[in-house]
Amino acid sequence: MTNNTTQERQETAAPTAAPAIELKGISKAFGPVQANKDISIRVMPGTIHGIIGENGAGKSTLMSILYGFYKADKGEIWIDGKKTEIPDSQAAIAAGIGMVFQHFKLVENFTVLENIILGAEGGRMLRPSLAKARATLIELANDYGLNVDPDALVEDIGVGMQQRVEILKALYRQADILILDEPTGVLTPAEADQLFRILGRLRSEGKTIILITHKLREIMDITDTVSVMRRGEMTATVKTADTSPPELAELMVGRKVLLRVDKKPAIPGDVILDIQGLRVVDDNGVERLRGIDLQVRAGEIVGIAGVAGNGQSELLEVLGGYANGIGTILLKGQPLELAGKHADGQSRRAHGIAHVPEDRQREGLIMEFQAWENTAFGYHHDTDYRSGILMNNAAIRADTAEKMARFDVRPPNPRLAAKNFSGGNQQKIVLAREIERNPDLLLVGQPTRGVDIGAIEFIHQQIVALRDQGKAILLVSVELEEILALSDRIAVMFDGQIMGERAADQTDEKELGLLMAGITDTDHPHSIAEIEANLAHAHGDAHKEV
Amino acid sequence: MDVMPKWAEVVLVPLISLLLAALISALVILAIGEDPIAAVKLMVTGALGSTYGWGYTLYYATNFMFTGLAVAIAFHARLFNIGGEGQAMLGGLGVAIACLYIPWPHWSLALIGAAFMAGLLGAIWAAIPAWLQAKRGSHIVITTIMFNFIAAALLNYVLVNLMRPKGQMDPATARFPDAVHLPTLHDLLSPLGIAFSKAAPANVSLLVAVAACFGLWLLIWRSRLGYEIRAYGHSESAAKYAGISPVKITMIAMIISGALAGMMAINNVMGEAERLVLNSTEGAGFIGIAVALMGRSHPLGVFISAILFGFLYQGGAELALWTSIPRELIVVIQALVILFTGALDNMVRMPLEKVFLALRKRKAAGPAT
Numbered sequence: 001m002t003n004n005t006t007q008e009r010q011e012t013a014a015p016t017a018a019p020a021i022e023l024k025g026i027s028k029a030f031g032p033v034q035a036n037k038d039i040s041i042r043v044m045p046g047t048i049h050g051i052i053g054e055n056g057a058g059k060s061t062l063m064s065i066l067y068g069f070y071k072a073d074k075g076e077i078w079i080d081g082k083k084t085e086i087p088d089s090q091a092a093i094a095a096g097i098g099m100v101f102q103h104f105k106l107v108e109n110f111t112v113l114e115n116i117i118l119g120a121e122g123g124r125m126l127r128p129s130l131a132k133a134r135a136t137l138i139e140l141a142n143d144y145g146l147n148v149d150p151d152a153l154v155e156d157i158g159v160g161m162q163q164r165v166e167i168l169k170a171l172y173r174q175a176d177i178l179i180l181d182e183p184t185g186v187l188t189p190a191e192a193d194q195l196f197r198i199l200g201r202l203r204s205e206g207k208t209i210i211l212i213t214h215k216l217r218e219i220m221d222i223t224d225t226v227s228v229m230r231r232g233e234m235t236a237t238v239k240t241a242d243t244s245p246p247e248l249a250e251l252m253v254g255r256k257v258l259l260r261v262d263k264k265p266a267i268p269g270d271v272i273l274d275i276q277g278l279r280v281v282d283d284n285g286v287e288r289l290r291g292i293d294l295q296v297r298a299g300e301i302v303g304i305a306g307v308a309g310n311g312q313s314e315l316l317e318v319l320g321g322y323a324n325g326i327g328t329i330l331l332k333g334q335p336l337e338l339a340g341k342h343a344d345g346q347s348r349r350a351h352g353i354a355h356v357p358e359d360r361q362r363e364g365l366i367m368e369f370q371a372w373e374n375t376a377f378g379y380h381h382d383t384d385y386r387s388g389i390l391m392n393n394a395a396i397r398a399d400t401a402e403k404m405a406r407f408d409v410r411p412p413n414p415r416l417a418a419k420n421f422s423g424g425n426q427q428k429i430v431l432a433r434e435i436e437r438n439p440d441l442l443l444v445g446q447p448t449r450g451v452d453i454g455a456i457e458f459i460h461q462q463i464v465a466l467r468d469q470g471k472a473i474l475l476v477s478v479e480l481e482e483i484l485a486l487s488d489r490i491a492v493m494f495d496g497q498i499m500g501e502r503a504a505d506q507t508d509e510k511e512l513g514l515l516m517a518g519i520t521d522t523d524h525p526h527s528i529a530e531i532e533a534n535l536a537h538a539h540g541d542a543h544k545e546v
Numbered sequence: 547m548d549v550m551p552k553w554a555e556v557v558l559v560p561l562i563s564l565l566l567a568a569l570i571s572a573l574v575i576l577a578i579g580e581d582p583i584a585a586v587k588l589m590v591t592g593a594l595g596s597t598y599g600w601g602y603t604l605y606y607a608t609n610f611m612f613t614g615l616a617v618a619i620a621f622h623a624r625l626f627n628i629g630g631e632g633q634a635m636l637g638g639l640g641v642a643i644a645c646l647y648i649p650w651p652h653w654s655l656a657l658i659g660a661a662f663m664a665g666l667l668g669a670i671w672a673a674i675p676a677w678l679q680a681k682r683g684s685h686i687v688i689t690t691i692m693f694n695f696i697a698a699a700l701l702n703y704v705l706v707n708l709m710r711p712k713g714q715m716d717p718a719t720a721r722f723p724d725a726v727h728l729p730t731l732h733d734l735l736s737p738l739g740i741a742f743s744k745a746a747p748a749n750v751s752l753l754v755a756v757a758a759c760f761g762l763w764l765l766i767w768r769s770r771l772g773y774e775i776r777a778y779g780h781s782e783s784a785a786k787y788a789g790i791s792p793v794k795i796t797m798i799a800m801i802i803s804g805a806l807a808g809m810m811a812i813n814n815v816m817g818e819a820e821r822l823v824l825n826s827t828e829g830a831g832f833i834g835i836a837v838a839l840m841g842r843s844h845p846l847g848v849f850i851s852a853i854l855f856g857f858l859y860q861g862g863a864e865l866a867l868w869t870s871i872p873r874e875l876i877v878v879i880q881a882l883v884i885l886f887t888g889a890l891d892n893m894v895r896m897p898l899e900k901v902f903l904a905l906r907k908r909k910a911a912g913p914a915t
Contacts, residue, residue, distance in 0.1 A: 031899065031903065032903055032906075320787065321789060322786040322787055322789075344789040344791065345786070345787055345788050345789025345790075346788075346789035347789070348789070349789070355787070357787055359783075362781065362783045362784065363781075363783050363784050363786075363787040364784070364787065365784065366776075366777050366780045366781050366784050367780070367781070368780050369776075369777070369780065373773070376773070377777065377784070377788050378787070378788035378789060380770050380773050380774070380788075381770060386770070389769060389770075390764070390768045390769055390770075391768060391769065391770055391773060393768070
């Protein structure tokens with residue numbers, strides 16, 4: 001059954017050589033925001049087509065239209081040379097489109113097999129469809145090299161394998177066209193390579209793949225053609241072989257961009273931050289940090305690499321004063337309180353710690369507050385911001401206007417609500433607030449997540465400039481490229497522990513990737529199976545929130 | 547950028563909502579065989595057509611200002627205080643204690659003392675659910691509702707067993723001494739040469755309520771505490787990051803809220819009844835929720851919508867008196883107002899946003915091309 005229909009569809013497609021997907025003049029507006037403006041693309045069958053663009057360029061909206069989540073205001077969708085209406089996701093599935101979301105849509109306490117048939121049970125009784133699904137699943141797994149254990153619980157398997165389950169789900173529903181939205185965001189480099197091998201295999205079997213990403217390297221590595229989106233418009237569609245990363249970056253941003261961070265060698269000074277045997281136990285009694293020892297010196301950037309959810313967030317939270325810890329943290333030799341009344345953000349700021357949190361929308365900013373109110377956030381007890389018992393709003397607004405000018409926040413309007421700024425400009429507001437406090441130690445979490453390339457450049461420059469003033473900087477990022485580009489020293493976290501420290505100029509992605517998978521023996525090659533076994537082991541207890 | 551100009555946001559949306567509510571109310575009145583136009587006339591003349599009517603409208607509005615502000619300040623901390631009723635009852639107890647057991651030399655001192663006692667007991671009554679929420683995670687909506695019942699039972703016990711004068715049949719305290727009699731609007735306005743009805747209950751508490759509106763505005767939008775309350779209300783995770791203690795904000799916001807609800811008693815108990823009776827609050831604690839919703843938790847909005855609800859209350863009483871429209875229908879009209887201004891806000895907002903968007907586009911299209 002499964003294969004029949006798949007083949008039929010391919011046969012009708014092949015002789016005419018019609019594009020697997022053709023979008024003609026798609027437009028979509030949300031209120032005043034034109035998310036997609038007259039977008040047309042053709043994706044030929046059996047190819048991998050990349051769609052690249054900054055956050056908010058309209059990539060996800062376009063794919064949501066293709067998958068039936070939104071209805072386009074204008075335009076047509078053609079699948080295999082036939083005009084197709086896709087009013088909902090059921091219709092998309094029927095048209096042979098499968099989608100793998102950035103955030104997986106799996107039931108954690110179901111087995112792999114149960115997840116795969118969910119919504120496609122095909123009968124009143126579960127047992128026969130499970131048996132049928134098992135047979136199909138084994139067949140699919142063999143055809144495409146997608147090995148998974150059908151009876152494992154989803155919560156027990158690693159992120160890479162969960163992603164494969166998502167792909168299998170789509171294939172089980174006979175998808176010929178696969179859309180993957182930022183698929184490597186949660187993967188270690190080795191897992192990402194494995195994913196790309198699978199995608200290559202799928203392509204050679206005649207599947208059509210659309211890969212949405214903001215990472216230039218992925219586009220260059222795997223795609224056949226690439227479309228660039230900017231501000232809701234498709235600025236170019238080119239053959240990948242005919243382009244280069246700088247050219248793509250320029251097409252994305254609209255101007256030339258410096259892809260590398262310019263920095264001088266660090267001149268580390270005294271130890272500013274000294275963490276000794278730090279442990280964190282969360283509300284459920286799970287040990288999130290299991291004995292962290294780390295030092296950050298004045299005038300250096302220490303990067304914490306690691307797959308999201310391996311304790312980096314907890315480390316920042318304890319240092320920032322809003323989670324309790326056990327152990328010792330010395331700041332310039334003075335112990336910080338790790339629990340109780342004085343373990344809060346206010347006292348940390350008084351100690352000279354500034355913090356650009358990982359999630360600016362949930363922590364760093366109040367989205368409904370205006371920019372000037374956000375500039376005072378955390379520092380609202382400052383004497384400069386005060387007049388008697390009231391707040392000196394005029395002074396805060398004036399200060400905000402100056403900060404906005406220095407950090408090139410656009411639009412430079414202190415009275416605009418934070419939610420109305422783009423991601424990059426929101427981050428600049430947070431950065432301006434924290435950096436201009438002239439802290440001894442700056443904690444930075446995911447400084448460029450959801451930030452456009454143009455702003456990334458600026459943000460990186462600001463962080464390096466602060467280092468050059470002799471400040472200590474602790475950087476947490478899941479983007480390995482960013483860690484490598486910014487850090488002077490790199491510590492890799494895995495499962496609540498630091499697996500190793502490396503000087504940034506004496507390591508590479510491969511070595512860090514192994515450490516990120518918990519393998520400290522980095523001198524010898526390791527198989528992907530070994531890496532995955534290690535990751536799955538860790539996922540059982542600490543690795544949940546991704 | 548915001549789609550609508552501020553004036554449309556603040557004035558136009560609630561106004562259209564109100565008109566819709568009025569329209570449907572008119573249909574309901576038609577359906578029970580009465581003349582809606584006559585009904586409106588009766589309501590307006592009854593509530594606003596005389597100083598007597600105004601006196602009642604403003605008296606009710608004073609109650610609603612206190613309870614509306616109480617709900618509003620809690621809303622800013624994203625706490626839903628449904629316990630205004632119980633807190634106002636306890637406030638009544640506070641007023642009664644202050645007025646009966648302390649020999650006040652002058653009404654102004656009595657007012658300060660009574661307001662303090664009312665606020666104190668109201669605050670205590672709100673602080674217990676607040677503490678349970680902050681420390682134990684008991685949901686404040688549930689606990690404040692429960693505390694309304696506990697307050698009613700407590701008041702019943704106190705009035706029947708402790709504060710009822712010997713030989714008196716109804717569960718109420720003795721009349722307050724004349725020294726604590728609060729000047730009514732008649733007393734306040736006649737020296738200025740303005741004639742105001744002697745019989746209407748509106749009194750000096752109105753001025754206290756207006757002052758409270760201003761004070762709360764200052765607190766919410768100008769003080770550091772208000773800033774922290776709003777920050778916590780918008781995002782608890784961000785508040786934690788900034789070092790704003792959720793426990794502290796929950797407690798303080800609810801204590802202020804309870805104190806405001808309790809202070810309503812200086813109007814209805816001290817200013818009007820001049821003794822504490824059972825069910826003195828008459829549901830004003832609940833109306834406060836609607837007032838705060840309609841006023842968008844802004845003190846000025848609360849002030850305006852409190853007067854509107856005062857009008858509905860007094861006008862409704864007139865309707866029930868002079869027509870066959872039952873008193874319950876007034877509740878229906880009030881409910882419609884709440885429904886349209888509070889719950890169905892987006893129904894009006896969305897189309898209006900589209901209109902403004904279209905207007906702006908047309909304007910932008912002109913010079914651009």
